[in-house]
Amino acid sequence: MEKITLITKPSAGYELVDSGMEEKLERFGGVLLVRPDPQALWPKKLGTRDWGLATSHYIRKGNGGEWVGKSDFPKSWEVEFGGLKFFIKPTSFKHTGLFPEQLSNWQWLALSVVERGRDISVLNIFGYTGGATLAAAQAGASVTHVDASKTAVVWARENAKLSGLEDKPVRWITEDAITFLRREIKRGTKYDAIIMDPPAFGHGPGGELWKFEEHFLELLQLCAELLSEKPLFVLINGYAAGYSPLAFAYNLEPFVKKFGGSIEYGDLAIAESNSDRILPCGIFARWRAN
Numbered sequence: 001m002e003k004i005t006l007i008t009k010p011s012a013g014y015e016l017v018d019s020g021m022e023e024k025l026e027r028f029g030g031v032l033l034v035r036p037d038p039q040a041l042w043p044k045k046l047g048t049r050d051w052g053l054a055t056s057h058y059i060r061k062g063n064g065g066e067w068v069g070k071s072d073f074p075k076s077w078e079v080e081f082g083g084l085k086f087f088i089k090p091t092s093f094k095h096t097g098l099f100p101e102q103l104s105n106w107q108w109l110a111l112s113v114v115e116r117g118r119d120i121s122v123l124n125i126f127g128y129t130g131g132a133t134l135a136a137a138q139a140g141a142s143v144t145h146v147d148a149s150k151t152a153v154v155w156a157r158e159n160a161k162l163s164g165l166e167d168k169p170v171r172w173i174t175e176d177a178i179t180f181l182r183r184e185i186k187r188g189t190k191y192d193a194i195i196m197d198p199p200a201f202g203h204g205p206g207g208e209l210w211k212f213e214e215h216f217l218e219l220l221q222l223c224a225e226l227l228s229e230k231p232l233f234v235l236i237n238g239y240a241a242g243y244s245p246l247a248f249a250y251n252l253e254p255f256v257k258k259f260g261g262s263i264e265y266g267d268l269a270i271a272e273s274n275s276d277r278i279l280p281c282g283i284f285a286r287w288r289a290n
Helices: 100-116 131-139 150-162 177-187 212-226 245-250 253-259
Strands: 002-008 014-020 023-028 031-036 056-061 064-069 077-081 084-088 121-125 142-147 170-174 193-196 201-203 209-211 233-238 262-271 278-288
Touching: 002 100, 002 278, 084 131, 084 150, 100 131, 100 193, 100 233, 100 262, 100 278, 121 131, 121 177, 121 212, 131 142, 131 150, 131 193, 142 150, 150 170, 177 212, 193 212, 209 212, 233 245, 245 262, 245 278, 253 262
Parallel strands: 002 262, 031 056, 121 142, 121 193, 142 170, 193 233
Antiparallel strands: 014 023, 023 031, 056 064, 077 084, 201 209, 233 278, 262 278
16 A cells, blocks of 8 residues: 555646635635635735635634625636536535545546546446546546435536536436445446545435444445446545544455555645645545556
């Protein structure tokens, strides 16, 4: 197993301008936003004037929060990032619909699909707004995109259309992840590659409860049963606080024993454009066959 850090650098579509004091100043396209980030436990590099240029600032309130700022703050806008296009829609839970730290993973999975040189079926569980789905589809894979949120699935489909990928072979499924996987096993469905981004906590459309610490191992077991005879890769992303990427990597070892290949694991991070700092944003582990 190899430990690495995947770092997203500034681009026209996204830039981490500064961070500190548990906040981050980001540019999505042409719009500057300030969002809370507990990882930014250091002083800010830029001054109040630079931070004051932000169009909107997310303020926590109770279990959610609200965006406070200029009157011309758009409800949504388009950005191009990583060769794809996304609708940015700031939500009451501080998310924007784009996770720039995932860029290296999108490039890795796209290259994996292209290098295999044959039809590849990919399952993306907890697919949210579809970044990994779009990257896989653009590379030539057929994709099954699963998320418990109807709003998220609609958003992902909008991103696919915006990126010119609406005619690609993508199945859009709104369903609880565990329920869906069990049904796919009964149907005898197989996938060559699986991507998952399990949250710490959530609910399915039928009220099903998801708790990472209770359901993660079951999720992995079900995924193992869905892999084809010659699978390509398994990618796990995580944002649940307190877990090490090693916890993900150890769960990928059975795939190495059965199919060969190698495991990479580590941190997801974003480089600031005005310093040499990187902001930790999540963890990952990925297995790929030889």
